Amino acid sequence: MFRPGKMASQVLRSLFKKPATSSYPFVKKPMPKDFRGKLRFYQERCIGCKMCMRDCPSAAITIKPIGDKKFIAEIDLAKCLYCAQCVDTCPKKALEATPDFELAQLEHGKLLIVLGENAGKDSKTEG
Numbered sequence: 001m002f003r004p005g006k007m008a009s010q011v012l013r014s015l016f017k018k019p020a021t022s023s024y025p026f027v028k029k030p031m032p033k034d035f036r037g038k039l040r041f042y043q044e045r046c047i048g049c050k051m052c053m054r055d056c057p058s059a060a061i062t063i064k065p066i067g068d069k070k071f072i073a074e075i076d077l078a079k080c081l082y083c084a085q086c087v088d089t090c091p092k093k094a095l096e097a098t099p100d101f102e103l104a105q106l107e108h109g110k111l112l113i114v115l116g117e118n119a120g121k122d123s124k125t126e127g
């Protein structure tokens, strides 16, 4: 049954309450512990075993040799499911999931990133 008095009091109460939503992207809250965002690659730990590639369910990661026992990791952010299976699989803890989730790009090509020093000149390189 419609009760205008009850509704009016609820409206008044709501006027003085803090909003339940947050003002993202103006206010950013810290991500929860163990959030699985963009990958970080510790090049100095990688032994090139490619177990991360084998276990990746979407073929989003490619490990490539670039010299004497040195490897780079190519990640296709468009294919990555952010499942962190590669992180769990890596026997050397060379991969880590970061809280970074703001990965949108206007150009598809920018979603292919190369992690590690001495990566290809035409690719974005991050540590």
Ligand code: SF4
Pocket (backbone or CB within 6 Å): 045, 046, 047, 048, 049, 050, 051, 052, 053, 063, 089, 090, 091, 092, 093, 094, 095
């Ligand atoms: S599983 Fe780890 S050590 Fe092996 S290739 Fe991948 S990142 Fe490197």
Ligand code: SF4
Pocket (backbone or CB within 6 Å): 055, 056, 057, 058, 059, 060, 061, 075, 079, 080, 081, 082, 083, 084, 085, 086, 087
């Ligand atoms: S987070 Fe998952 S989908 Fe992304 S590269 Fe690692 S295993 Fe593949």
